[in-house]
Structures are given as C-alpha cells and as structure tokens.
Amino acid sequence: MTTLLQFKNVSKQYGNSTVALSDVNFSVNEGELVSIIGPSGAGKSTLLRCINRLIDATSGEIIFDGADMLKINKKHDLRALRTKIGMIFQNYNLVERLSVFENVLHGRLGYKSALVGALGLYNENEKKQAIKIIQSLGLNEQVYKRCDQLSGGQKQRVGIARALVQEPRVLLADEPIASLDPNSSKVIMDHLKNICTTLGITVLVNLHQLDVALNYSDRIIGISGGRVVYDGLPANLTDEDIRRIYGSDPEALNLIIQKPKEVAQKI
Amino acid sequence: MRSNFLMKKRLYSGGILLVLVLLAFGAASMTEFSLAKCFSSIPKAIVWSLGNFYPVADSFAKLPDILAKLQETLLISIASASVAAIFALVFALIGSRVTKINNFLATLSRLIANIFRNIDVSIWALVLLFSFGQSSLTGYFALFVASFGFLTRAFMETIDEVGADTVEALRATGANFFSIVFQAVIPMSVSQLISWVLFMIETNIRAATLVGILTGSGIGFVFDLYYKKMDYHSASLVVLSIVLSILLIEQISNYVRRVML
Ligand SMILES: Nc1ncnc2c1ncn2[C@@H]1O[C@H](COP(=O)(O)OP(=O)(O)O)[C@@H](O)[C@H]1O
Ligand SMILES: [Mg+2]
Numbered sequence: 001m002t003t004l005l006q007f008k009n010v011s012k013q014y015g016n017s018t019v020a021l022s023d024v025n026f027s028v029n030e031g032e033l034v035s036i037i038g039p040s041g042a043g044k045s046t047l048l049r050c051i052n053r054l055i056d057a058t059s060g061e062i063i064f065d066g067a068d069m070l071k072i073n074k075k076h077d078l079r080a081l082r083t084k085i086g087m088i089f090q091n092y093n094l095v096e097r098l099s100v101f102e103n104v105l106h107g108r109l110g111y112k113s114a115l116v117g118a119l120g121l122y123n124e125n126e127k128k129q130a131i132k133i134i135q136s137l138g139l140n141e142q143v144y145k146r147c148d149q150l151s152g153g154q155k156q157r158v159g160i161a162r163a164l165v166q167e168p169r170v171l172l173a174d175e176p177i178a179s180l181d182p183n184s185s186k187v188i189m190d191h192l193k194n195i196c197t198t199l200g201i202t203v204l205v206n207l208h209q210l211d212v213a214l215n216y217s218d219r220i221i222g223i224s225g226g227r228v229v230y231d232g233l234p235a236n237l238t239d240e241d242i243r244r245i246y247g248s249d250p251e252a253l254n255l256i257i258q259k260p261k262e263v264a265q266k267i
Numbered sequence: 268m269r270s271n272f273l274m275k276k277r278l279y280s281g282g283i284l285l286v287l288v289l290l291a292f293g294a295a296s297m298t299e300f301s302l303a304k305c306f307s308s309i310p311k312a313i314v315w316s317l318g319n320f321y322p323v324a325d326s327f328a329k330l331p332d333i334l335a336k337l338q339e340t341l342l343i344s345i346a347s348a349s350v351a352a353i354f355a356l357v358f359a360l361i362g363s364r365v366t367k368i369n370n371f372l373a374t375l376s377r378l379i380a381n382i383f384r385n386i387d388v389s390i391w392a393l394v395l396l397f398s399f400g401q402s403s404l405t406g407y408f409a410l411f412v413a414s415f416g417f418l419t420r421a422f423m424e425t426i427d428e429v430g431a432d433t434v435e436a437l438r439a440t441g442a443n444f445f446s447i448v449f450q451a452v453i454p455m456s457v458s459q460l461i462s463w464v465l466f467m468i469e470t471n472i473r474a475a476t477l478v479g480i481l482t483g484s485g486i487g488f489v490f491d492l493y494y495k496k497m498d499y500h501s502a503s504l505v506v507l508s509i510v511l512s513i514l515l516i517e518q519i520s521n522y523v524r525r526v527m528l
Binding site for chain 2: 052054078079080081082083085086087089091093094095096097098102106107109110111112113114115117118119120159162163166172
C-alpha cells in the first residue's frame with residue numbers, strides 16, 4: 001500500500017490564543033476510507049482545510065502525493081494540486097440559482113484559464129463525463145433542474161458529483177451528513193464507500209456520528225482538543241478510547257451511541 | 268435575580284428615552300424652534316399653495332421645455348447609476364471579505380468607498396462646480412460619485428452575505444479568481460445587485476432636482492428659474508412632472524424586480 005497523504009507535526013493556531021491543531025501526525029493510504037471523529041470544536045474542519053490549503057497550517061509538513069503542500073508558494077501550482085483534491089461540505093455549498101449540470105461542471109474550473117473559466121466554456125468530453133457522473137449518482141431526472149428545487153440529499157449528491165468531475169485522488173468530506181435525515185445519510189455514505197472501493201479514490205470524512213464511522217470506515221482517527229487521541233481500526237476502538245475522544249460529557253456520549261462496541265461488531 | 272435583570276433592562280431603556288427627550292428640548296431651545304409655531308404655519312402654507320402653486324394654461328406652454336429638461340435629468344440619473352454600478356462592482360469584489368485579493372487592497376477599497384459615500388451629493392455638486400462649471404456634466408459627475416460610494420457599500424454587503432460558502436467550495440476545486448467571480452459570485456447575487464441599481468436610479472432622480480439647482484442643469488435648473496422669476500404656476504408644473512416621473516420609474520423598477528426575482 002502506498003501512502004497518499006501524510007501529516008507530520010502539523011499545528012494550527014488561530015490568532016494568539018486558539019490552538020486548533022497541535023502536533024498532529026498520521027498518514028492515509030491510497031484507497032482507504034478514513035473517518036475523523038471528535039466533538040465539535042475538536043479541530044476536524046481545520047484539519048481537512050489544511051490539506052487543500054483553504055487554511056494555512058502554522059507549522060509542520062503535509063505531504064500529499066509526494067509534495068509538501070505547505071511549501072507551495074505559487075498560486076498556479078497550488079491550484080493545480082487542488083484539482084486533485086475534491087471536497088464536499090455540510091451545507092453543500094452549491095450555486096443554488098444554477099442548474100445541477102452547471103454546478104457539477106464547476107468541478108472542471110480548476111483546469112481552466114481565467115478567461116475560459118470566467119466564460120464557463122466546457123468541452124464535449126467534460127460535458128459527457130459530467131452527465132455520466134450525475135447519472136451514476138441517481139440524479140438523471142434532475143440534470144437541468146435548478147439546485148434550489150432539490151432536497152438536501154440530492155444537493156449533497158450534486159456536491160459529490162462536482163468533486164468527482166475533478167478526477168480527484170482524494171475526497172475530503174466535512175460533515176457531509178450532518179444536515180441530512182437518516183435515509184439520505186445512508187445514501188450519501190453508501191455513495192462515498194462505493195467511490196472508495198470501485199473508483200479507488202481515497203476518502204477522508206469528518207463525522208459527528210460515531211455509529212456511522214464505525215460502520216463505514218477502514219480506519220478511524222479520533223481527535224480531541226486539536227490532538228490525535230486514536231488512530232486505528234474501528235473494531236479496536238474501546239469504550240475508554242471513546243471517552244478519551246469525546247471527554248466525559250455523558251450527554252454527548254448518549255446522544256451519539258449507547259453501545260458502541262455492539263455496533264462495531266455488526267460490520 | 269431574574270426580576271432584577273428585567274428591572275435593569277427597563278431602567279436602561281428608560282434612561283435612553285430620557286436622554287433623547289432632553290436632547291430634543293435642548294436642540295429646540297437653542298435653535299429657537301417652536302413646535303407650536305411650526306404647526307400654526309401649516310395652514311398658511313396650504314392657503315398659499317392653493318392660491319399660487321398650481322399650473323395654469325399659460326404654464327402649459329412651457330411644457331416642451333420642461334419635458335426636454337426632464338428627459339435630460341432622467342438620462343443623467345440612469346447613466347450615472349449604471350456607470351457607477353460597474354465601478355462599484357469592481358471595488359465591491361476587491362473589498363468584500365469573501366472575494367478579496369488581499370487585505371491591503373480590501374481595506375483601501377473600503378476606505379475609498381466610505382469616503383465617497385459619506386460625502387453628500389450636494390457637496391459633490393458644489394465641489395465639482397469648480398472644475399467643470401455650470402453644466403450637466405457637473406451634475407452627472409456629482410450623481411456618479413455619490414452613486415459609486417453607495418453602490419460599492421451595498422454590493423459589498425450583498426456579496427458578503429450571499430457567497431462565502433460557495434466561494435470556498437470553488438476555491439477548493441482550484442478555480443481561479445475570475446472563474447469564481449463569474450461562475451458563482453455574480454450568478455448568486457445578480458438579482459440583488461440589479462435591485463440596488465434600480466433603487467439608485469430612483470434616488471438619483473430625486474437628487475437630480477437638487478443637484479440641478481446647484482449646477483444649473485436639468486430639471487432643477489428650470490425649477491429654480493421659474494421660482495426666482497416668481498412664476499409659481501410653471502414651477503408647480505415642474506414639481507408635478509418630477510413627481511409623476513418618479514412614480515413611473517418606481518412602477519417600472521417594481522415590475523423589473525418582480526420579473527427578476
Ligand atoms: N476562522 C477561525 N478563527 C478563529 N478560530 C477558529 C476559526 N475556525 C475555527 N476556529 C476555532 O478552532 C477550533 C477548531 O475548530 P473546527 O476546526 O471548526 O472544529 P470542528 O470542525 O471539529 O468542530 C475551535 O475552537 C474553533 O473555535
Ligand atoms: Mg466542523
């Protein structure tokens with residue numbers, strides 16, 4: 001197995017006081033689905049955004065596909081690397097007034113010059129590919145619909161499609177199911193799992209729900225207060241580990257899951 | 268504890284009210300403004316208006332003149348608002364939190380917009396009078412500058428509100444600045460931006476009257492002319508035509524808004 005992504009002593013500090021990540025180390029192999037779990041404010045979103053430099057880490061090294069992301073200075077080089085990193089969001093972050101088709105094609109903008117991108121010119125190949133991906137996510141009927149007419153689950157599938165037309169090596173998902181009902185959540189997680197196994201795209205997903213993480217991931221990284229406190233297989237996660245990740249807040253624990261071990265064994 | 272908290276809030280509100288009342292009284296006595304005198308003069312004003320301030324057959328002979336000036340004023344208002352909108356969009360994109368290129372340019376752009384916005388259109392008219400003299404060009408520039416300041420601010424806030432998340436998503440795909448602006452920011456905010464421009468055109472037509480008086484151009488100029496000649500009948504016709512054209516423009520922009528949104 002080759003390593004696709006590696007964090008070495010990565011720290012991130014906002015302003016003078018807020019330490020969002022401190023001395024984070026882990027690595028992700030090609031084709032893995034890794035869940036990052038932790039209470040809100042633990043630093044999950046910050047961690048994901050440090051990978052594609054939406055946020056600049058304060059120190060450390062982030063090696064993606066052999067290159068240190070933090071050492072890239074030229075805007076052009078950074079954009080070229082970002083095309084290889086797809087991202088989906090809790091609130092989908094689509095242009096709601098535009099059609100599904102247009103939103104999905106936005107995933108190609110990273111490959112375009114300023115003028116071509118601004119005019120939104122796409123070639124036949126790109127359009128065909130976009131339609132194919134939209135269909136594979138079960139949105140055949142919605143291709144030319146405006147996104148503000150879609151349900152949450154459908155919007156998130158548009159978000160996934162936009163990331164996939166980038167032809168990415170890795171997909172970053174920041175709480176992709178936090179705003180969805182259980183059924184839509186399952187559809188989205190199944191798609192992510194499927195993307196990972198059939199397309200071989202590495203998936204890094206921030207999750208709030210421990211049971212989902214246990215059911216879907218190849219590996220779990222638990223963070224708390226900006227530190228990695230667990231890094232291992234879902235099946236090896238003990239009650240004590242869970243307490244270390246989520247703290248001793250019993251309410252949060254109860255909300256998340258009653259009997260974590262039993263769920264883990266069901267996989 | 269709770270009742271104490273509410274009590275405190277009530278005392279606070281009461282205190283603010285008291286300060287306002289004191290300020291009003293203080294200002295009125297300093298300027299020798301009397302509310303009673305003010306109200307008692309209203310009937311007198313009405314009587315005067317009814318006696319003098321209405322168009323008569325004679326004044327309709329001046330209608331072609333008035334309409335020509337009105338047309339000039341409308342065109343100047345529309346032109347100044349539209350051209351200002353283009354400049355405002357550029358400055359708003361540079362100044363918005365969401366789309367800024369860097370902090371220095373963003374601050375600079377905000378500063379420029381604020382300076383232009385906080386100086387009233389009448390001041391601009393007087394200042395520009397020195398460089399351009401009494402002409403419609405002066406009026407045009409005054410309206411342009413004031414529109415630019417206001418629209419930059421309005422556009423900036425629209426973009427701030429509408430776009431942060433989607434802009435982040437497109438930045439993550441590797442899209443460059445111009446792609447993000449034209450593919451996401453503008454499609455998301457275009458209807459609100461147009462709404463602001465329509466509002467600006469309405470505002471400019473109102474302001475054009477005053478600006479016209481100051482710069483000796485457009486509809487304001489003819490009003491001033493008739494008024495000083497004590498030809499109140501013709502002056503009233505000017506006012507009437509202004510009111511009618513503002514109502515008309517409002518109807519049109521309401522219609523455009525309905526269709527757009
Ligand atoms: N832009 C920011 N400025 C300052 N502090 C921030 C910013 N974003 C996040 N933080 C802080 O960093 C910490 C981690 O936040 P985040 O990465 O969003 O956590 P999570 O996604 O796990 O909820 C929190 O304490 C949060 O308040
Ligand atoms: Mg988060």
